[in-house]
Amino acid sequence: MYDNIGPQTGVPRPPNTQPNPFGNSFYGASSGFIRGGLGAYGEKILGSSSEYVQSNISRYFSDPQYYFQVNDQYVKNKLKVVLFPFLHRGHWTRITEPVGGRLSYKPPIYDINAPDLYIPLMAFGTYVVLSGLSLGLHGKFSPEAVNWLFAKGVVGWTFQVTLLKMTLFSLGSGEAPLLDIVAYAGYTFTGLSLAILGKLFWRFTYYFMLPWTCLCMGIFLVKTMKRVLFAEVRTYDSSRHHYLLLFIALAQFPLLIWLGNISLNWLF
Incomplete structure (x- = not known):
């Protein structure tokens, strides 16, 4: 239907809405992996790094x-x-x-x-x-x-x-x-x-x-x-x-x- 509309009408052509049976499942799985897996891993890295820095600062430079x-x-x-x-x-x-x-x-x-x-x-x-x-x-x-x-x-x-x-x-x-x-x-x-x-x-x-x-x-x-x-x-x-x-x-x-x-x- 939209392919018959010419450029003179000024109506923008909508994107291809062909359904993707793997789209929603892949997006859900990937976002869950990012939030759960990478997020937890990042917090673990940042947490261990901050503890390491704090322990070394307290070891070499105590609170004045x-x-x-x-x-x-x-x-x-x-x-x-x-x-x-x-x-x-x-x-x-x-x-x-x-x-x-x-x-x-x-x-x-x-x-x-x-x-x-x-x-x-x-x-x-x-x-x-x-x-x-x-x-x-x-x-x-x-x-x-x-x-x-x-x-x-x-x-x-x-x-x-x-x-x-x-x-x-x-x-x-x-x-x-x-x-x-x-x-x-x-x-x-x-x-x-x-x-x-x-x-x-x-x-x-x-x-x-x-x-x-x-x-x-x-x-x-x-x-x-x-x-x-x-x-x-x-x-x-x-x-x-x-x-x-x-x-x-x-x-x-x-x-x-x-x-x-x-x-x-x-x-x-």
């Missing part, structure tokens, strides 16, 4: 808010552990709790062995201020000098983080969260700030307090690395383990001596 859950009692007790680690009679392992079907570490406010970033950041700022004050007493203070001391402290902190991180890698595990290592390395500036403060009052105090600070920091890191971070190491070699711990402890002496030498030179 976790490291600032502190109070006055924690700060006081933590300073005692860092400055007098040999007097710490309790255990050095962190406390876990079930959260969302998995074990998670308790925040610092509930666990003295948990790392925090409040004390390291405050100690680092104190180190820069006291170092600038020391330069001022010797007539060498300037804004450029403060910038230099800040950069020197950042370099020292970075070196400490690298030292701890490479130690874990050498033992077959680098899965400890980066912010954990940054926090442990930052405790270096607590005793260092006290040594510089003592130097401001009496010059010779510094030569007694700095070796003490190096020794205490070495003990603290050895205890921490041995009881906390090495728990995630998959391979264990006792001789290698002890040599690396000894190396970490000995490395505190040249590092803190370099940081404690308040001058505008890199080496002296």
Whole structure:
């Protein structure tokens, strides 16, 4: 019927409406397969990918808010552990709790062995201020000098983080969260700030307090690395383990001596 209509009538030719016995069934089956099969497969891929990303992010980069859950009692007790680690009679392992079907570490406010970033950041700022004050007493203070001391402290902190991180890698595990290592390395500036403060009052105090600070920091890191971070190491070699711990402890002496030498030179 429609084939007899010429183009002059202006009536569009309708599409071929020849029935397709497989059309509806094929469309229904294909759409069901897409919605059911591919959809479920896609959700599985996306779900596993998001879980993988979240697990790796939490493994290497923990929630920064976790490291600032502190109070006055924690700060006081933590300073005692860092400055007098040999007097710490309790255990050095962190406390876990079930959260969302998995074990998670308790925040610092509930666990003295948990790392925090409040004390390291405050100690680092104190180190820069006291170092600038020391330069001022010797007539060498300037804004450029403060910038230099800040950069020197950042370099020292970075070196400490690298030292701890490479130690874990050498033992077959680098899965400890980066912010954990940054926090442990930052405790270096607590005793260092006290040594510089003592130097401001009496010059010779510094030569007694700095070796003490190096020794205490070495003990603290050895205890921490041995009881906390090495728990995630998959391979264990006792001789290698002890040599690396000894190396970490000995490395505190040249590092803190370099940081404690308040001058505008890199080496002296």
